[in-house]
Amino acid sequence: MKRLCVGEMTRFVRDGFLKLEGLLPEDLCDAFLAAYVADCTDDRCGRARLPVVSWGTPLTDAFDDNDVLSRVVSLPELAGAIHSLLGPGCKVDHHVMHIRGPKQAVSQHLHCDSMIDARDAAFDIQVLIYPQNVTRAMGGTLVIPGSHTRKVGETSIARYQNLAGQVQLTGPAGTVLILHHNLWHAGRRNASDSVRAMYKLRLNPTGPQTGHWDMSGYDAASARAPKPLHSPATCKHDVQGQLSFFHPWADIRSAHLDIIQRTRLWRLLSGDEEFSVHHFLSRLENEPA
Known part of the structure; x- marks a missing residue:
């Protein structure tokens, strides 16, 4: 397990997200696409292939050992990042596939994945997995860095179209984003000729989130x-x-x-x-x- 260092933790607190480019190796990306994306052009197809995981299931018990997702969450860098932010024994909130067909006409509205969350002593994270190259034409995920400190109702920010400093996140196959659950974000429209896929896993802490990262620095x-x-x-x-x-x-x-x-x-x-x-x-x- 490779825990996050002080610089990575500082960036997460400042921006509300971390980007780990190309974290999944090529063979794992290929296995993921074959299992959950191949021949799909919409969300419904991809979601039907995911294993059923009940809310509150410990992450360590969520996936069969031979499931691609078990291999993904066991990667030392990802397991270490999850441990650093949530601590031991985190549980699954939910997981879902987002698949966008080619030549889309509209983008998703800006939102955060929570109602107004009054918690100050805890937060959830969302792990976004991109098993294929995501170019700017394919859309990717738009985030508003630092917006996780503004606690809003889920879609109350949908009226905002563009904000200064927004970032459209693209990257090579195997890229992982880790978001604070309050971060404002949106899926951009897929203007390319290819299908775009993203897997989202929301995780909840089960204990104090203090001091689980590499504090040696x-x-x-x-x-x-x-x-x-x-x-x-x-x-x-x-x-x-x-x-x-x-x-x-x-x-x-x-x-x-x-x-x-x-x-x-x-x-x-x-x-x-x-x-x-x-x-x-x-x-x-x-x-x-």
Whole structure:
């Protein structure tokens, strides 16, 4: 198992997703396509082939050993990422195939895969598997980096068409995306001549999500050290710099609220209750007797 490092965890907290390009080897991609995508042109076909997995099933018990999906979730890099974010013993919420036929006329609306979620001490993740090359013409998944800190009702953001800084995620066969369940996203229209397929697996934690990643590179004292707001991150391990980043779709005042939410998420994942970006959250907690 290869757990996530401080730089990867920081990017997840800042952006709400991680992209692992080409993680599945070619033979596993081929086996996945043969099992769940071959001769399908719509969702219904692909979903009918998936094994039935009840809500709450432990991930370790969800798939037969000889099932392609068992091989996928057992990959050391993916298993390590799941463990890093959720901790041990995570359970399956649901899984589904999304298959888009060629020459589509419309895109999916922007949404997040939850109702208004008031949880502060836990979050789910969604693992998206792309078993084939996904080009820009094929659409891929559109995400709004950093939007996971804005808790909205599922389709209440559908009226938004394009936001500054949005990213259309493409990549080679075997690419995996790991999303915070509140991240705003949408499937883009498939304008190519090929069928596009994506498998989604939502997972829930079963215990505290603190300290399950590779913390050997994390220096709490250095991470807490204040630095001027809006100063550029000096490196991927610069926690203060990374988490003070302003995404271009957010105005400066509401971006400060995003920073507070990122601080809360970092505290949850690191266990460092004294961590605060530019003291924003610390000020709110200052209630002298």
